[in-house]
Amino acid sequence: MLQSPPAEPGMREEEVDTPALILDLDAFEANLDAMAGFLAPTGAKLRAHAKTHKSTVIAKLQMARGAVGQCVQKVAEAEQLAWGGIPDILVSNQVVGARKLARFIALARIADVAICADDAAQVAAIEAAAEAAGVRVPVLVEIDVGMARCGVEPGPPAVALAERIAASKHLRFGGLQAYHGSAQHQRTPEQRAASIAAAADSARRTVEQLRQRGLDCPIVGGAGTGTFRHEAASGVYTEIQAGSYAFMDADYARNDDAPPFRHALFVLATVMSRAMPGVAVVDAGHKAVAVDSGLPVIWERPGLRFVGASDEHGKIVIEDGAAPALGEKLRLVPGHCDPTVDRYDWYVGVRRGRVECLWPVSARGGMA
Amino acid sequence: MLQSPPAEPGMREEEVDTPALILDLDAFEANLDAMAGFLAPTGAKLRAHAKTHKSTVIAKLQMARGAVGQCVQKVAEAEQLAWGGIPDILVSNQVVGARKLARFIALARIADVAICADDAAQVAAIEAAAEAAGVRVPVLVEIDVGMARCGVEPGPPAVALAERIAASKHLRFGGLQAYHGSAQHQRTPEQRAASIAAAADSARRTVEQLRQRGLDCPIVGGAGTGTFRHEAASGVYTEIQAGSYAFMDADYARNDDAPPFRHALFVLATVMSRAMPGVAVVDAGHKAVAVDSGLPVIWERPGLRFVGASDEHGKIVIEDGAAPALGEKLRLVPGHCDPTVDRYDWYVGVRRGRVECLWPVSARGGMA
Numbered sequence: 001m002l003q004s005p006p007a008e009p010g011m012r013e014e015e016v017d018t019p020a021l022i023l024d025l026d027a028f029e030a031n032l033d034a035m036a037g038f039l040a041p042t043g044a045k046l047r048a049h050a051k052t053h054k055s056t057v058i059a060k061l062q063m064a065r066g067a068v069g070q071c072v073q074k075v076a077e078a079e080q081l082a083w084g085g086i087p088d089i090l091v092s093n094q095v096v097g098a099r100k101l102a103r104f105i106a107l108a109r110i111a112d113v114a115i116c117a118d119d120a121a122q123v124a125a126i127e128a129a130a131e132a133a134g135v136r137v138p139v140l141v142e143i144d145v146g147m148a149r150c151g152v153e154p155g156p157p158a159v160a161l162a163e164r165i166a167a168s169k170h171l172r173f174g175g176l177q178a179y180h181g182s183a184q185h186q187r188t189p190e191q192r193a194a195s196i197a198a199a200a201d202s203a204r205r206t207v208e209q210l211r212q213r214g215l216d217c218p219i220v221g222g223a224g225t226g227t228f229r230h231e232a233a234s235g236v237y238t239e240i241q242a243g244s245y246a247f248m249d250a251d252y253a254r255n256d257d258a259p260p261f262r263h264a265l266f267v268l269a270t271v272m273s274r275a276m277p278g279v280a281v282v283d284a285g286h287k288a289v290a291v292d293s294g295l296p297v298i299w300e301r302p303g304l305r306f307v308g309a310s311d312e313h314g315k316i317v318i319e320d321g322a323a324p325a326l327g328e329k330l331r332l333v334p335g336h337c338d339p340t341v342d343r344y345d346w347y348v349g350v351r352r353g354r355v356e357c358l359w360p361v362s363a364r365g366g367m368a
Numbered sequence: 369m370l371q372s373p374p375a376e377p378g379m380r381e382e383e384v385d386t387p388a389l390i391l392d393l394d395a396f397e398a399n400l401d402a403m404a405g406f407l408a409p410t411g412a413k414l415r416a417h418a419k420t421h422k423s424t425v426i427a428k429l430q431m432a433r434g435a436v437g438q439c440v441q442k443v444a445e446a447e448q449l450a451w452g453g454i455p456d457i458l459v460s461n462q463v464v465g466a467r468k469l470a471r472f473i474a475l476a477r478i479a480d481v482a483i484c485a486d487d488a489a490q491v492a493a494i495e496a497a498a499e500a501a502g503v504r505v506p507v508l509v510e511i512d513v514g515m516a517r518c519g520v521e522p523g524p525p526a527v528a529l530a531e532r533i534a535a536s537k538h539l540r541f542g543g544l545q546a547y548h549g550s551a552q553h554q555r556t557p558e559q560r561a562a563s564i565a566a567a568a569d570s571a572r573r574t575v576e577q578l579r580q581r582g583l584d585c586p587i588v589g590g591a592g593t594g595t596f597r598h599e600a601a602s603g604v605y606t607e608i609q610a611g612s613y614a615f616m617d618a619d620y621a622r623n624d625d626a627p628p629f630r631h632a633l634f635v636l637a638t639v640m641s642r643a644m645p646g647v648a649v650v651d652a653g654h655k656a657v658a659v660d661s662g663l664p665v666i667w668e669r670p671g672l673r674f675v676g677a678s679d680e681h682g683k684i685v686i687e688d689g690a691a692p693a694l695g696e697k698l699r700l701v702p703g704h705c706d707p708t709v710d711r712y713d714w715y716v717g718v719r720r721g722r723v724e725c726l727w728p729v730s731a732r733g734g735m736a
Contacts, residue, residue: 003444003733017465017467017468018465051679051680073679073680074651074680076371093640093680094640094641094649095640096638096639096640096651096694096695097385097386097638097695099385100385118641118643119641119642119643119694121694122694142643144643144644148644148647149641149644149647149649149678149681149683150640150641150643150644150649150681151641151643151644152643181678270464270465271464272461272462272463272464272518273462273486273487273517273518273519274487275486275487275510275512275518275519275520276512276516276517276518279516279517281462281517281518283442283464286658286660286707287706287707287710290654291660292654292659292660292677309660310517310549311419311441311706311707312419312441312442312461313517313518315517326464326487326489326490327464327465338655338679339654339655339679342655342711343710343711343733344733345733365371365711365712365713365733
């Protein structure tokens with residue numbers, strides 16, 4: 001059941017029912033503008049990652065500022081975006097299973113869709129699905145550029161898979177997916193620069209070997225909010241797949257030389273108990289704010305520290321300064337925005353203290 | 369948007385789209401029966417916690433086996449249960465905010481509902497809401513029995529709050545909420561026994577002091593799956609609020625002298641990449657299976673170990689034995705069932721390899 005929204009346009013923020021997902025619209029728009037401004041001179045294009053926002057509204061705002069399309073991780077996300085009118089969607093991931101592939105392929109009738117593969121059996125499965133539907137779709141080869149998760153080895157194994165794609169009647173070779181996920185949260189700029197230099201070398205070498213085999217590489221995609229400045233400057237990456245930049249996690253802010261974005265996404269919580277001395281308990285635990293990348297940070301309330309999350313309770317220690325009152329509302333900066341958004345049905349868009357809009361998290365819960 | 373279910377009745381389990389929430393019906397029913405059988409001779413009644421299952425279907429199955437009602441943590445959960453016909457619901461938590469209290473009070477017209485308080489201001493707010501609606505509702509005093517989160521001190525502070533409730537025209541004193549959450553996952557039986565002995569002493573002392581002031585204490589509620597045997601044997605607890613027993617977390621199974629329940633809840637995942645030697649990647653990361661109480665355990669596949677969860681990927685190390693094939697489906701036992709269920713729209717009920725039923729997670733996403 002889609003839950004009713006926790007607010008109405010025109011309300012003051014402190015009237016919003018909690019826990020609620022607050023999007024600070026001024027900061028959010030500034031982030032979209034900042035990324036567009038940064039990428040414009042580099043030649044690299046933004047293909048923003050919708051796994052962060054799961055929203056056709058936000059996808060359209062990114063594309064209005066120059067993004068060439070969207071990435072998704074799952075077919076259910078691709079469906080929501082395609083149904084909502086997004087014209088260019090890359091599933092930046094493997095999709096295994098005949099039913100899912102059939103659903104993916106069906107989208108080729110209403111949008112430009114592409115997908116990744118790291119296995120010859122998968123290429124055959126995508127070809128079979130495309131043939132059955134009578135369409136032709138681009139397939140990118142995912143290469144492992146340092147994350148040790150999915151992806152074939154750069155160089156000859158990637159070239160062999162690309163040739164297999166190119167030789168498939170209902171497929172086109174779409175390029176390389178070369179995302180280095182584990183580099184995003186490396187703490188020092190030097191670590192991140194070195195990781196992406198190595199990833200870009202792997203990609204560049206593979207592009208060159210593809211060229212020698214007569215295969216053009218239309219897309220080299222990758223990068224996230226932690227490293228995009230390196231990929232964009234590499235000369236080899238053509239598409240930047242950052243997503244979190246729009247919201248800015250607490251954890252990204254812990255990187256040295258943190259990316260230049262403002263915190264735009266918050267979980268609004270209410271103080272629901274002040275019974276323990278020195279402690280305030282809020283109604284946002286780890287069901288309301290993801291803790292996989294650390295606990296949330298309390299926004300603009302020095303002296304308050306979020307120290308523990310249980311299912312529906314967040315425990316705050318009052319270190320100094322004014323203690324919050326029972327019923328007071330606090331903004332929490334999530335440690336990790338993507339899974340936090342995924343817990344909600346609605347964004348509550350706020351500008352200067354007033355609710356301006358409600359946007360559904362339309363691709364939430366699409367597990368498959 | 370409510371997502372379409374990942375399966376249809378009659379399918380084989382391996383045909384279910386993934387990630388999906390699998391309820392093994394034989395194990396689940398055995399757990400419900402085991403708890404009913406355990407409590408019958410103790411005199412303590414089950415008021416199962418719906419924060420675990422968020423399902424009116426499961427609530428009804430628990431009540432058919434003798435549960436006197438359900439607990440919830442949030443008004444949105446209480447609404448779903450009351451709308452679905454559950455006749456007796458305790459919000460085992462504080463609810464702060466006039467809009468939420470009005471919603472809670474409205475349920476008193478269709479069900480027996482009760483709520484907790486740990487602050488005199490809250491008692492006044494509940495009284496105001498009940499007066500406005502022209503109803504009378506029971507309010508329990510939450511006492512802190514060792515968790516140091518919510519709740520007033522046992523003894524005189526609890527008695528004072530109970531007297532304030534009893535003196536409020538539209539409230540009744542409903543009893544004591546005495547839940548020791550942090551004891552649930554203490555590893556040794558001795559630790560858990562000592563924690564609950566102390567909690568029961570606090571509750572018993574407070575009940576006696578209430579009696580001296582002429583206040584009867586109809587309910588003393590608490591306990592979870594980790595400790596319920598102690599509360600049920602205490603002679604002071606009248607209602608057992610276990611929830612996880614129905615599903616049985618991987619983390620509860622790590623307790624010494626683990627509670628006598630079977631793993632009934634699984635996340636079904638598909639192997640989506642075998643590109644890395646010695647590694648299988650599944651399509652279930654921490655958006656699909658909660659990791660706040662540890663990583664999931666792979667069910668009945670010795671030699672496979674789940675070693676890392678990113679947003680949509682789970683990384684499995686192949687330690688020995690037969691490696692899983694691309695496309696193979698694996699059952700994961702969640703470290704923590706409650707927040708795992710909260711990520712899904714549907715239970716897929718499976719019996720001996722076949723999908724038997726689909727049940728909505730009807731109270732999911734009710735953040736407020």
